[in-house]
Amino acid sequence: MQKLVEIVAGVTSGSTTATAVVEEHLARIKAREAEIHAFNLVTADQARKDAAKIDDDVKAGKAVGALAGVPIALKDNMCTRGIETTCSSKILQGWKPPYDATVVTKLRNAGAVIVGKTNLDEFAMGSSTENSAFGPTKNPLDISRVPGGSSGGSAAAVSAGFAAASLGSDTGGSIRQPAALCGVVGVKPTYGTVSRYGLVAFASSLDQIGPFTSDVRDAATLLEVISGHDPMDSTSIPQPAASLVSVLDQGVKGMRIGRVTDLPEGCEPDVLARLEAAFDAMRNAGATIVDVKLPSLQYCLTAYYLIAPAEASSNLARYDGVRYGNRVDAADLNAMYAATRESGFGEEVKRRIMLGTYALSAGYFDAYYGKALKVRRLISDDFARAYKDVDAILTPTSPSTAFKFGSKTDNPLAMYLCDVFTIPTNLAGHPAMSVPFGVGSDSMPVGIQVLATTMGEQAMFKVAAELERAS
Amino acid sequence: MTSQLAGMLEHFRDIDALDLSEVEPMTQPYPLKNVMREDVEAKSLDRQEVLDQAPAAESGRFRVPPTIGFDV
Numbered sequence: 001m002q003k004l005v006e007i008v009a010g011v012t013s014g015s016t017t018a019t020a021v022v023e024e025h026l027a028r029i030k031a032r033e034a035e036i037h038a039f040n041l042v043t044a045d046q047a048r049k050d051a052a053k054i055d056d057d058v059k060a061g062k063a064v065g066a067l068a069g070v071p072i073a074l075k076d077n078m079c080t081r082g083i084e085t086t087c088s089s090k091i092l093q094g095w096k097p098p099y100d101a102t103v104v105t106k107l108r109n110a111g112a113v114i115v116g117k118t119n120l121d122e123f124a125m126g127s128s129t130e131n132s133a134f135g136p137t138k139n140p141l142d143i144s145r146v147p148g149g150s151s152g153g154s155a156a157a158v159s160a161g162f163a164a165a166s167l168g169s170d171t172g173g174s175i176r177q178p179a180a181l182c183g184v185v186g187v188k189p190t191y192g193t194v195s196r197y198g199l200v201a202f203a204s205s206l207d208q209i210g211p212f213t214s215d216v217r218d219a220a221t222l223l224e225v226i227s228g229h230d231p232m233d234s235t236s237i238p239q240p241a242a243s244l245v246s247v248l249d250q251g252v253k254g255m256r257i258g259r260v261t262d263l264p265e266g267c268e269p270d271v272l273a274r275l276e277a278a279f280d281a282m283r284n285a286g287a288t289i290v291d292v293k294l295p296s297l298q299y300c301l302t303a304y305y306l307i308a309p310a311e312a313s314s315n316l317a318r319y320d321g322v323r324y325g326n327r328v329d330a331a332d333l334n335a336m337y338a339a340t341r342e343s344g345f346g347e348e349v350k351r352r353i354m355l356g357t358y359a360l361s362a363g364y365f366d367a368y369y370g371k372a373l374k375v376r377r378l379i380s381d382d383f384a385r386a387y388k389d390v391d392a393i394l395t396p397t398s399p400s401t402a403f404k405f406g407s408k409t410d411n412p413l414a415m416y417l418c419d420v421f422t423i424p425t426n427l428a429g430h431p432a433m434s435v436p437f438g439v440g441s442d443s444m445p446v447g448i449q450v451l452a453t454t455m456g457e458q459a460m461f462k463v464a465a466e467l468e469r470a471s
Numbered sequence: 472m473t474s475q476l477a478g479m480l481e482h483f484r485d486i487d488a489l490d491l492s493e494v495e496p497m498t499q500p501y502p503l504k505n506v507m508r509e510d511v512e513a514k515s516l517d518r519q520e521v522l523d524q525a526p527a528a529e530s531g532r533f534r535v536p537p538t539i540g541f542d543v
Contacts, residue, residue, distance in 0.1 A: 191500040299485060299489065322533050323521075323525055327527065332537050336536050358476075374491040375489065
């Protein structure tokens, strides 16, 4: 895997060209994409044109951006003007957005070259890409296993060397879990750090865009570019982007790292062994390990699987066959709505719309959605208490390494349990990232999750960089 | 799917064990309020580009099946 920062250095100094870099990545896509299916769409022609433009600028001595010539893949739920954006759903198949997401504009302005749109679980609902209407993505490290999800295509694209970096979205772990399963770095920033304008909404109070890269420095570099206030997103935090690359070499000496003593059960022993090794590495680097209790964590799955479907049931009401996407014609408007949704949505999306609608309905609102919002507060308060004593917390990213296709598809609850360590940060709105840290008993990668408090990205990246040095 | 949904709702009863009477609901992670922009003209989406992506459009508008009076 070619590092993002090396590509930028090579292209800007003239020791390589954006065209050469893009051709290398397109050649890898050509060689393995049929087997992996990381992409819904490869935009090879446009990528070549964009690369040539950067090379012309370099030759002409013009300033090029912080991501000059870097091939980047985008999860197919980010709007790209005139380029098909499907959310891996039949209901949006063929739709070409009339505008670019803010992250897309920022990437282009920084000189990144977009190589394609990556596969996901339909509307980002899932943990394996098995819910994609266009077929699953395979894990590049073992194609009998899932890449994780929902941003499985974005994780696989980086893992397979199809792109130097990619963007995903994370509502309950959809960046961190596939990053762990594919052996790459994945970051969910603080809610409001990266603009959601042009990200197709799933659960608006939880969704956040973030990067996949092959190492921590690349992740910091890319996150600096896509962060920052955006007036087009009313939930965007009105503060400038934090400096992250500058803290990577500072080490963790004197930092207090939290160990959760009441971690939810169900984690595989080989994954827990890697977590212990991570604590040892932190201790060896001069950090202090502090026990913390998060008693409400055991309720996070319930809170999440009521809140996220409730928000989704409202957000997905826009797919009515009127303004965009596909329509199934019928005699009157209501019959058209029903026929369009029956044909356009997959099983998991329907399941969550029904669950969310039920949780919000009169008579059940207080028992389900109302209670879930209160549990969300408890979880947030637990974290607030813990972060008085620690600067960051380490947990596994996922309870297991990459699992085999079909092993969880019959039992939605078993699939939902994949997110048990990643969900709490979305509920709290905090940042968290997954860093590859060795392998499990099946030789598949294990990801360690670094959590920090709101706007705690600098502490999180210091710890992540130290973990990477120790791995 | 009905039995799967019933199973999930059963699982979700675990929060019934909590006393939440004194807890404030949390609807969003970052307490921003009344985010307004300056009242100045800004560029909007190109109408034709938007309508080109609609399943059916006519005379600069979205076209839909009959909405009322179908049974009359």
